[in-house]
Amino acid sequence: xxxxxxxxxxxxxxxxxxxxxxxxxxxxxxxxxxxxxxxxxxxxxxxxxxxxxxxxxxxxxxxxxxxxxxxxxxxxxxxxxxxxxxxxxxxxxxxxxxxxxxxxxxxxxxxxxxxxxxxxxxxxxxxxxxxxxxxxxxxxxxxxxxxxxxxxxxxxxxxxxxxxxxxxxxxxxxxxxxxxxxxxxxxxxxxxxxxxxxxxxxxxxxxxxxxxxxxxxxxxxxxxxxxxxxxxxxxxxxxxxxxxxxxxxxxxxxxxxxxxxxxxxxxxxxxxxxxxxxxxxxxxxxxxxxxxxxxxxxxxxxxxxxxxxxxxxxxxxxxxxxxxxxxxxxxxxxxxxxxxxxxxxxxxxxxxxxxxxxxxxxxxxxxxxxxxxxxxxxxxxxxxxxxxxxxxxxxxxxxxxxxxxxxxxxxxxxxxxxxxxxxxxxxxxxxxxxxxxxxxxxxxxxxxxxxx
Numbered sequence: 001x002x003x004x005x006x007x008x009x010x011x012x013x014x015x016x017x018x019x020x021x022x023x024x025x026x027x028x029x030x031x032x033x034x035x036x037x038x039x040x041x042x043x044x045x046x047x048x049x050x051x052x053x054x055x056x057x058x059x060x061x062x063x064x065x066x067x068x069x070x071x072x073x074x075x076x077x078x079x080x081x082x083x084x085x086x087x088x089x090x091x092x093x094x095x096x097x098x099x100x101x102x103x104x105x106x107x108x109x110x111x112x113x114x115x116x117x118x119x120x121x122x123x124x125x126x127x128x129x130x131x132x133x134x135x136x137x138x139x140x141x142x143x144x145x146x147x148x149x150x151x152x153x154x155x156x157x158x159x160x161x162x163x164x165x166x167x168x169x170x171x172x173x174x175x176x177x178x179x180x181x182x183x184x185x186x187x188x189x190x191x192x193x194x195x196x197x198x199x200x201x202x203x204x205x206x207x208x209x210x211x212x213x214x215x216x217x218x219x220x221x222x223x224x225x226x227x228x229x230x231x232x233x234x235x236x237x238x239x240x241x242x243x244x245x246x247x248x249x250x251x252x253x254x255x256x257x258x259x260x261x262x263x264x265x266x267x268x269x270x271x272x273x274x275x276x277x278x279x280x281x282x283x284x285x286x287x288x289x290x291x292x293x294x295x296x297x298x299x300x301x302x303x304x305x306x307x308x309x310x311x312x313x314x315x316x317x318x319x320x321x322x323x324x325x326x327x328x329x330x331x332x333x334x335x336x337x338x339x340x341x342x343x344x345x346x347x348x349x350x351x352x353x354x355x356x357x358x359x360x361x362x363x364x365x366x367x368x369x370x371x372x373x374x375x376x377x378x379x380x381x382x383x384x385x386x387x388x389x390x391x392x393x394x395x396x397x398x399x400x401x402x403x404x405x406x407x408x409x410x411x412x413x414x415x416x417x418x419x420x421x422x423x424x425x426x427x428x429x430x431x432x433x434x435x436x437x438x439x440x441x442x443x444x445x446x447x448x449x450x451x452x
Contacts, residue, residue: 003029005046006266008054008143009126011169014039017263026268028252031260043133050138052266053126056168057142061087061095061117062185064214066110069102075113083117092120096145096276100181114183116142120280127283136287139269139277144175146265147224148182153247153268163207163218163239166262167225169193174206176216184214195223200236207238224261375399377423382406382416398433401446410439417444424448 008015018030034042063086067078079097083090095117102111123140130137147166152158158180166173169192176184188202195203203221210216221239246257250264257264279287378385384404391398401424407413417437424446425431434447 003048004050004052004267005048006052006054006263008260008262008266009036010056010262012036014042015260015263016042017257017260017267019264019267021270025249025251026264026270028250028257028260028264028267031252031255031257031263033259040129040133043130043135046135049134050136051130052263052269053130053137053140054143054146054262054266055122055126055140056166056173057118057122058187059090059119059122060142060185060187061090061093061115063115064100064183065113065115066105067113069109069111075111079113079115083115087117090117090119093117094120094123094278094280096142096278098181098276100178100183114181116145116182116185118142118278123278123280127279136290137279137283138287139266139274140279141266141269141273141277143262143265144173144185145182145273145276146269147262148175148177149273150247150261150265150268151222151224151244152177152180153249154245155247157222160220161216161218162220162222163203163210164222164224164244165203167193167195167223172199172202174203176210176214176218178216183216184210195237197236204236204238225258375401378403378420380420382412383420396449399448400434401444401448403444405437405442405444407442413437413439413442420444421446 003018003020006017006019008017012035014034014036016030016032016034017028019026019028021027061083063082065079065082067075067082070078075097079095083093083095087093095115097116098114100112100114102109104110126140127137143166147164151162151164157177161176161178164175164177166175167190170190172188172190174184174186174188175182186206188199188206190199190202207218207221210218218239221237221241222244223241224244244261246261246264250257250268375388378401382405384406385401386404387400387402389400389402391400405413405416405420407416414437421435425448431449433449434445436445438444
């Protein structure tokens with residue numbers, strides 16, 4: 001996971017922590033403290049654009065509401081109405097909520113929901129400060145929320161109810177966690193670090209309020225120290241007391257992180273808990289639009305480069321095609337004269353083509369005189385030609401010969417007819433189509449064709 005930066009504003013100082021998630025553990029690589037009046041210089045030289053900001057709100061509204069079991073899209077509207085009714089002093093506010101459990105109250109199913117709201121006038125100066133240097137606040141959390149998530153990461157706290165106290169010197173913040181969820185927050189005045197008699201009274205009063213009014217029964221008090229000094233306690237607390245120690249999933253490679261518990265808790269959340277961020281909706285929309293424009297710009301550059309590459313490739317192809325066309329154009333130019341000469345000869349040929357066609361037609365007609373000369377083979381003994389019919393349908397002549405053969409025997413008749421038919425068949429350009437001989441009357445009929 002990439003490096004993240006968390007900033008916590010505490011008592012005139014900004015505490016900065018660098019860290020990243022590695023193999024399920026949070027690794028803190030660097031921590032340091034910057035005075036409030038030097039924080040702008042830090043933002044100016046820091047190259048990272050996105051920050052996680054933790055803030056301790058002095059004015060806030062917190063409560064556990066019993067909301068009807070409506071669709072989740074209507075829950076925020078119900079919560080806003082309850083905040084406006086119960087905390088009219090918050091004119092413009094942002095909030096987060098956590099559903100603690102579902103139960104039946106006075107015969108109605110309800111959702112027991114913890115609500116924490118703050119005035120946006122405390123948030124806007126922080127966001128403007130980061131924006132002046134081109135930085136973005138990725139998420140903004142109340143310090144009590146991130147610390148509650150860090151505390152319930154301890155194995156001995158996860159499934160119990162515990163009261164926790166953030167020691168910030170001139171004031172202390174008490175919050176209650178039940179089964180891993182934040183259920184109550186209270187800020188009390190203090191005389192300094194550690195716990196004196198004055199603090200003991202305030203803590204015990206808060207514990208009694210939790211037991212009697214909230215019906216919560218904390219089992220121990222966990223003190224979360226925000227400084228490197230050891231916290232000293234006094235007797236008189238109604239709860240057993242323990243000092244917070246980081247869970248095993250938090251490791252440091254850049255020095256002591258004892259006094260950086262709040263920014264470390266901000267990094268401990270990772271990418272989750274977006275709904276608990278107290279960024280105003282308008283700021284979230286602006287950030288979303290910036291992200292969209294950034295990605296859109298990158299996409300536009302990529303598409304532009306692809307189009308440029310396509311244009312360059314197309315231009316290279318055009319140059320190659322031009323290189324292929326130029327020799328073809330030169331060859332066409334050299335052959336143009338041959339083509340023009342061929343066209344000229346073709347025109348001359350078209351002028352004499354009717355005469356050529358006429359001569360071809362005349363030469364294709366069969367010669368009747370040659371055909372008649374061929375018929376001399378009919379002049380022979382024992383053969384009497386009675387009828388000759390010549391038909392001229394076009395390219396060939398059809399000659400039909402009918403006659404009588406004078407013969408005494410059938411053998412002599414057959415031999416004479418066969419010799420006559422064979423002679424006509426062997427005549428040049430002749431082809432016998434029909435051969436008929438009547439043995440009774442001794443009449444014959446031969447039909448041939450003539451092409452020349």
